[in-house]
């Protein structure tokens with residue numbers, strides 16, 4: 001649908017520099033959207049909004065923050081105490097990072113459930129994984145900036161992981177640190193990269209949207225849209241729905257910021273970094289705990305590191321590991337159950353990651369790690385082959401208009 | 417199918433079992449301090465000015481002999497209800513070295529100003545450690561946020577001194593405290609009955625001083641708490657109304673589809 005501009009100034013600009021049609025193509029309001037999206041489809045736009053919140057609050061924080069080991073901690077406290085609404089900026093930013101991961105994790109589990117990684121959305125899925133990796137790097141480096149005890153020791157533990165690689169390990173660690181310990185050069189480069197990466201994410205998000213709009217959103221039925229009867233324009237239908245979702249989300253966000261702002265953080269990070277005193281338990285932020293649990297579930301350091309990174313990289317293989325031709329788990333009675341086992345395993349890892357690696361938590365992290373990988377490498381291919389999916393509706397409007405009666409002809413094995 | 421249900425059951429139990437044993441695990445460290453009910457708890461919680469002022473008195477007369485509070489300035493005391501003249505007098509009761517040299521290029525001493533940060537008892541951490549059997553007393557500005565259970569912990573620590581069990585040997589400068597992780601602490605019991613005489617006539621029991629100083633330290637760690645909760649309440653109220661409106665609009669817009 002071509003963009004119709006009324007305003008003569010905008011027309012003048014568009015004639016010379018097609019910015020408006022480019023933007024419209026990317027976040028176009030008129031773009032035809034499946035009519036049956038449920039509330040899980042709100043989380044994409046929410047993620048975009050949280051990214052903007054992080055960038056705006058981050059830029060304000062950067063105006064008052066000092067990236068030096070002897071000043072960083074106090075400069076954050078200066079923000080908290082003396083800068084007008086500095087406490088608000090910092091609590092929005094620190095809790096915003098958690099909200100970002102809540103939203104993106106739900107967004108990813110939505111994709112897993114409805115098979116959104118399958119043809120023709122593989123690249124869309126890949127860009128999403130790269131965004132997740134960039135977010136993780138950004139959040140990790142951001143957590144180092146206030147230069148508290150967890151900042152320092154978290155940075156030390158995580159960067160040290162690279163020393164597990166034979167030969168190149170130690171040189172890599174020295175290179176990352178910019179010296180022989182986590183110190184001022186490390187803090188400086190982390191600040192620089194923490195400032196840069198969110199803008200890289202913005203670029204990736206644009207690609208993500210470009211890929212999305214090529215074939216449009218998947219939907220809870222996992223059946224591609226077949227014509228205008230299956231779609232509605234994004235605006236106003238999904239703009240108001242997204243707005244309502246945003247309202248609910250902001251209430252949740254505001255609860256943390258205003259009434260429990262330090263709950264998701266760690267008390268030790270209010271102690272200035274001290275290289276001579278190791279905290280009793282070094283734990284990363286909650287959103288890294290599942291991966292931290294996988295890392296520590298493996299008795300061998302290198303093995304743990306490889307498995308931890310593998311846990312994310314394996315997501316790149318999903319389009320091929322999932323052998324079913326049906327997208328949505330709604331029509332996959334067996335896979336659906338495994339899906340919930342997988343969710344349970346992830347929750348188990350999240351919990352175990354926050355406990356000292358011994359006894360039950362360690363045992364649990366091992367069970368869940370095995371299932372995490374088995375789910376992708378064994379369950380997905382096999383269930384895809386052997387499962388008999390329930391009959392698929394002929395089209396998106398079918399179940400909506402047809403009172404739930406499904407034509408038997410449109411059965412199993414194949415949407416095309 | 418059966419196997420699957422069994423699998424989820426096993427995983428479910430495996431998940432739930434350790435959750436039940438967590439408190440038992442944590443108990444090996446230090447017991448949870450008694451949880452008091454504070455005026456600053458809850459959505460509408462505010463600092464009790466009288467309690468915080470008494471707490472400041474305890475800090476000034478007892479704790480400040482050993483503990484710095486480098487992040488708090490005398491002017492901040494206005495938030496606790498001290499007036500301009502009182503703040504000036506409190507600041508002027510200490511001598512500080514000015515940050516910049518005088519016209520002769522010499523560092524000089526002057527009475528404290530409201531804009532000065534609380535004067536620290538020791539010149540540096542080494543001096544602080546040397547005077548306290550090798551353990552520097554930590555800065556208290558953020559103490560109420562830097563320990564699990566914050567103010568409850570500080571109160572607990574003050575009242576948690578007891579005789580060590582028979583198998584624990586203390587060396588000079590060490591005490592035994594029930595709530596301190598590891599129990600052996602380099603701070604002698606700082607509070608004794610009537611260690612301060614409160615200007616408002618409150619009886620200075622150890623428990624009273626302990627909760628007052630914890631109240632004061634919570635304010636010091638989170639001085640913007642009242643503003644935060646006030647704005648938060650307004651923000652959430654606004655968001656609830658706005659979200660209700662969005663929901664109504666959403667229903668209306670979507671009505672023609674169903």
Ligand code: HEM
Pocket residue numbers: 051054055056057058059061062063065076090093094096097100135138139140142143144145146194195197198199201265
């Ligand atoms: C992807 C978006 C971002 C994420 C996930 C993120 C995450 C974080 C986290 C977890 C912290 C530690 C907060 C704390 O515990 O105090 C932090 C701190 C910080 N971030 Fe970001 N950030 C993002 C974007 C930005 C941007 C774009 C900037 C600057 C332009 C920025 C500037 C800062 C500064 C100056 C701090 C130190 C102050 C503080 O610790 O509160 N951030 N960030």
